[in-house]
Amino acid sequence: QVHLVQSGAEVMKPGASLKVSCKASGYTFSDYYMHWVRQAPGQGLEWMGRINPNSGGTNYGQKFQGRVTMTRDTSISTVYMELRSLRSDDTAVYYCARAPNTIFGLVTFDYWGQGTLVTVSS
Amino acid sequence: QSALTQPASVSGSPGQSITISCTGTINDIGSYDLVSWYQLHPGKAPKLIIFEASKGPSGVSHRFSGSKSGNTASLTISGLQAEDEADYYCCSYAGSSTFSVFGSGTKVTVL
Numbered sequence: 001q002v003h004l005v006q007s008g009a010e011v012m013k014p015g016a017s018l019k020v021s022c023k024a025s026g027y028t029f030s031d032y033y034m035h036w037v038r039q040a041p042g043q044g045l046e047w048m049g050r051i052n053p054n055s056g057g058t059n060y061g062q063k064f065q066g067r068v069t070m071t072r073d074t075s076i077s078t079v080y081m082e083l084r085s086l087r088s089d090d091t092a093v094y095y096c097a098r099a100p101n102t103i104f105g106l107v108t109f110d111y112w113g114q115g116t117l118v119t120v121s122s
Numbered sequence: 123q124s125a126l127t128q129p130a131s132v133s134g135s136p137g138q139s140i141t142i143s144c145t146g147t148i149n150d151i152g153s154y155d156l157v158s159w160y161q162l163h164p165g166k167a168p169k170l171i172i173f174e175a176s177k178g179p180s181g182v183s184h185r186f187s188g189s190k191s192g193n194t195a196s197l198t199i200s201g202l203q204a205e206d207e208a209d210y211y212c213c214s215y216a217g218s219s220t221f222s223v224f225g226s227g228t229k230v231t232v233l
Binding site for chain 2: 105
């Protein structure tokens with residue numbers, strides 16, 4: 001059974017850096033891309049980027065370029081999302097979501113983590 | 123890249139059918155059959171209900187169906203049930219530069 005388990009809620013100061021983890025189980029880790037999507041309070045879903053767990057290759061949303069880094073540790077089937085220079089409008093629930101490593105699976109997010117609430121406040 | 127356009131809210135009575143539209147551009151929906159739909163209940167993770175514009179994942183009710191025409195994708199919920207009351211988001215591939223864009227979201231209310 002597929003499970004994506006994320007790290008716990010965080011309260012961060014403006015200007016700080018955040019690192020959220022997402023541990024995968026129940027499938028072959030390298031066979032699926034991992035994406036990060038966030039939802040700010042009262043707002044819609046927003047795609048942040050993805051990582052190929054096999055190669056470590058990444059694609060980032062233009063809005064987050066230069067401020068986000070996605071990495072993985074294949075030995076423990078875990079991906080990480082680091083967001084730097086946090087602002088109050090980064091307050092959101094952050095999700096990891098799995099997508100098949102195929103041309104047709106580019107935006108097919110078939111399993112999601114439980115979400116990590118991040119609050120940015122001074 | 124702006125969000126895809128969805129109606130803010132759609133409502134229907136139990137048993138009725140409703141349709142949610144998702145309008146994009148030639149750069150996203152208009153160029154790719156890579157549209158997915160997600161159901162969000164408060165406090166829960168999103169759930170995939172349609173992928174590749176019209177395919178339903180195993181385990182998802184056949185009351186959910188998807189289609190696409192031109193720059194617009196649509197999600198139809200047939201035989202509306204109380205449990206369908208949720209927020210729904212579309213998502214489209216938008217090319218290698220932008221990659222992915224979500225819709226603005228639609229709140230479905232079962233009357």
